[in-house]
Amino acid sequence: MANIRPQDMGKPSEQLCKIENLMPLPAPYDKPGMEPDFSTPKDAWKDTYCTSLDGFVGNETLVRPKTKEEEEAMVKQFLTGLERLFSDETNRNYLQPLMLSFEYCAKCNTCSEACHVFKASGEAEIYRPIFRSEVMRKIAKKHFGGGGLLSKFAGGDIDINFETIFRLGELAYRCNLCRRCAQTCPLGLDNGLLARELRKVFSMEMGIAPKPLHEKGSMLQLKTGSSTGITREAFLDMIEFLEEDIYERTGKQYKIPVDKKGADILLTHNAGEYMAWPENPAAFAIIFEEAGLDWTLSSELLGYDNVNYGLFYDDAQSRKSVLVK
Amino acid sequence: MLLTVFIYASIIAFIGISLYKAYQYAKMPMHGRWELYPVPKEPGEKGHYGGSYYEDLEWWNKPRQVSHSGEIIDMMKEMLFIKNLFVNQRHQWWLSYALHLGIYLLGLWTVLLAVGAVMELSGIPLTTAEGVSASFAASMVYYITFISGSVGALLVAFGSISLFLKRMFNETFSKYTTPQEYFNLFFIFAVVISGLMVWSADPGFNYGREIMKGLFTFSPIQADGALTAHIILLGVLLIYIPQTKMSHYVGKYFAFHKILWDNEPNLRNSKMEEVIKGAISYKPKASWSAPHIKPPAPAPKDEK
Ligand code: SF4
Numbered sequence: 037m038a039n040i041r042p043q044d045m046g047k048p049s050e051q052l053c054k055i056e057n058l059m060p061l062p063a064p065y066d067k068p069g070m071e072p073d074f075s076t077p078k079d080a081w082k083d084t085y086c087t088s089l090d091g092f093v094g095n096e097t098l099v100r101p102k103t104k105e106e107e108e109a110m111v112k113q114f115l116t117g118l119e120r121l122f123s124d125e126t127n128r129n130y131l132q133p134l135m136l137s138f139e140y141c142a143k144c145n146t147c148s149e150a151c152h153v154f155k156a157s158g159e160a161e162i163y164r165p166i167f168r169s170e171v172m173r174k175i176a177k178k179h180f181g182g183g184g185l186l187s188k189f190a191g192g193d194i195d196i197n198f199e200t201i202f203r204l205g206e207l208a209y210r211c212n213l214c215r216r217c218a219q220t221c222p223l224g225l226d227n228g229l230l231a232r233e234l235r236k237v238f239s240m241e242m243g244i245a246p247k248p249l250h251e252k253g254s255m256l257q258l259k260t261g262s263s264t265g266i267t268r269e270a271f272l273d274m275i276e277f278l279e280e281d282i283y284e285r286t287g288k289q290y291k292i293p294v295d296k297k298g299a300d301i302l303l304t305h306n307a308g309e310y311m312a313w314p315e316n317p318a319a320f321a322i323i324f325e326e327a328g329l330d331w332t333l334s335s336e337l338l339g340y341d342n343v344n345y346g347l348f349y350d351d352a353q354s355r356k357s358v359l360v361k
Numbered sequence: 362m363l364l365t366v367f368i369y370a371s372i373i374a375f376i377g378i379s380l381y382k383a384y385q386y387a388k389m390p391m392h393g394r395w396e397l398y399p400v401p402k403e404p405g406e407k408g409h410y411g412g413s414y415y416e417d418l419e420w421w422n423k424p425r426q427v428s429h430s431g432e433i434i435d436m437m438k439e440m441l442f443i444k445n446l447f448v449n450q451r452h453q454w455w456l457s458y459a460l461h462l463g464i465y466l467l468g469l470w471t472v473l474l475a476v477g478a479v480m481e482l483s484g485i486p487l488t489t490a491e492g493v494s495a496s497f498a499a500s501m502v503y504y505i506t507f508i509s510g511s512v513g514a515l516l517v518a519f520g521s522i523s524l525f526l527k528r529m530f531n532e533t534f535s536k537y538t539t540p541q542e543y544f545n546l547f548f549i550f551a552v553v554i555s556g557l558m559v560w561s562a563d564p565g566f567n568y569g570r571e572i573m574k575g576l577f578t579f580s581p582i583q584a585d586g587a588l589t590a591h592i593i594l595l596g597v598l599l600i601y602i603p604q605t606k607m608s609h610y611v612g613k614y615f616a617f618h619k620i621l622w623d624n625e626p627n628l629r630n631s632k633m634e635e636v637i638k639g640a641i642s643y644k645p646k647a648s649w650s651a652p653h654i655k656p657p658a659p660a661p662k663d664e665k
């Protein structure tokens with residue numbers, strides 16, 4: 037479907053948007069053969085997950101209901117969650133920023149240029165920062181405004197059906213909350229915040245949140261105290277491995293400082309980096325050592341594992357994670 | 362006399378509803394920290410490169426430094442020139458700034474009409490039978506009123522209709538514009554056009570000063586059909602604006618000051634600590650329904 041508008045979120049179509057004009061990658065990935073693999077979504081996903089937005093699945097707990105009744109229940113749950121978002125009982129912590137960003141957007145479109153998701157997708161309309169926000173506004177204006185002429189006049193002109201909500205559950209995760217859009221907004225509004233508020237409805241009301249954030253993220257952290265399960269010993273082993281790895285690749289023997297008293301810089305990485313992308317902490321070590329900086333890592337839990345996954349999608353989880361620390 | 366009362370009512374409504382909006386935002390519960398750097402009230406370079414007190418060793422033992430001037434300068438740039446739009450989207454800025462500058466000029470014009478009216482009421486006429494008064498003060502007021510009123514109105518007319526047309530014909534803008542947003546811009550345009558029509562019959566804005574005199578002495582205003590229509594349209598606009606998102610003069614304050622630029626630390630014995638204690642002790646009367654928030658009711662325990 038070309039030329040997509042926010043209202044189209046509720047229109048039946050197998051896939052609202054096809055991503056075709058991805059931005060060229062920066063060097064060295066712009067050379068032939070260097071481009072990383074880009075796996076196409078599997079056909080079988082269609083029956084299980086929500087592929088009707090852009091074909092991709094970012095939220096594997098957003099599962100396609102089996103019956104019409106279940107679909108309707110999902111829409112209802114979403115609307116209840118939306119009401120909770122706008123209530124000063126259930127959304128005390130974010131009501132004020134939510135209301136401001138919800139109410140005052142002038143649709144000046146300044147934020148689009150700042151959004152890397154929008155730009156890198158080849159400016160696919162559904163990734164425009166105000167697209168998601170406007171879908172949310174339309175749903176809320178219709179739901180709270182009664183759906184009559186007056187709410188249509190105010191912009192509440194969207195079908196609130198299963199497909200709208202289902203797609204929105206994916207669209208809420210096409211933003212990495214970088215808040216670059218907010219930095220350019222002449223009114224100080226924040227489309228990242230609105231994306232997060234939408235995630236809250238799905239997570240806090242409907243129990244739907246991507247596993248890496250919820251089950252293997254905040255839940256694991258609350259249970260074991262660490263989002264990665266890395267103990268102090270395992271962390272120290274990992275540092276040793278990094279040193280060897282750097283030596284093998286570069287021929288240089290670095291001693292990565294840990295718990296160095298009085299160092300100028302305490303460097304903290306996201307714990308996941310050590311597990312999934314050890315080359316990142318390694319790159320930091322090389323640069324810092326070559327620059328001659330007085331720095332250190334810390335082997336205390338808070339020093340190597342201080343991520344709060346709740347911040348990405350769920351207030352209850354982010355609060356609990358702070359308490360654990 | 363009805364017109365006099367109506368003008369008073371619309372001005373009071375404009376100020377009253379705007380203040381009420383501000384009050385509603387101000388009394389919302391304390392929100393989680395959500396500041397976004399650069400925060401201009403951070404002193405010196407920090408306010409520019411996006412730093413903060415967090416960079417200082419043992420910042421919690423040091424007196425908190427806040428650059429009010431930095432904050433005010435940034436605020437003024439944003440208010441007077443719409444800086445963010447200027448920097449990030451110049452095309453749109455020309456149109457939007459025309460509208461806003463026009464509104465500011467009309468604000469100045471309103472004040473000058475009031476000044477002129479007071480002068481005339483106290484025996485210093487701005488115009489005589491021969492033309493504009495020879496008195497320096499009186500002629501200054503007369504001419505600046507003339508310039509701010511005419512330029513302001515033309516700018517508002519240009520800004521509102523050009524923004525309206527851009528919203529209609531620009532493919533991206535039209536997708537996101539609601540009927541109400543078209544209506545708002547057109548409403549402003551209609552009010553200015555009705556004003557320009559009245560003005561064309563009396564370019565010196567003498568009718569404006571007469572209205573002000575009527576307001577100050579609380580006496581009936583002489584108005585023909587065109588002027589009556591203009592007054593009613595303008596009054597309705599004044600009552601309407603603060604009820605819509607055109608009241609962003611309120612919203613912008615909170616969005617910047619209370620959210621993006623609010624990085625007040627929670628120090629021991631500070632006012633912030635008290636506010637946070639108050640916020641934490643609140644027991645919400647409702648909750649969310651997901652299983653990790655509201656676990657299924659536990660099996661009843663044995664009581665001993
Ligand atoms: S820059 Fe701000 S006001 Fe403009 S469209 Fe984006 S969010 Fe809305």
Ligand code: SF4
Nearest residue numbers: 151211214215217228
């Ligand atoms: S916060 Fe989200 S919408 Fe805003 S610029 Fe970043 S990715 Fe885009």
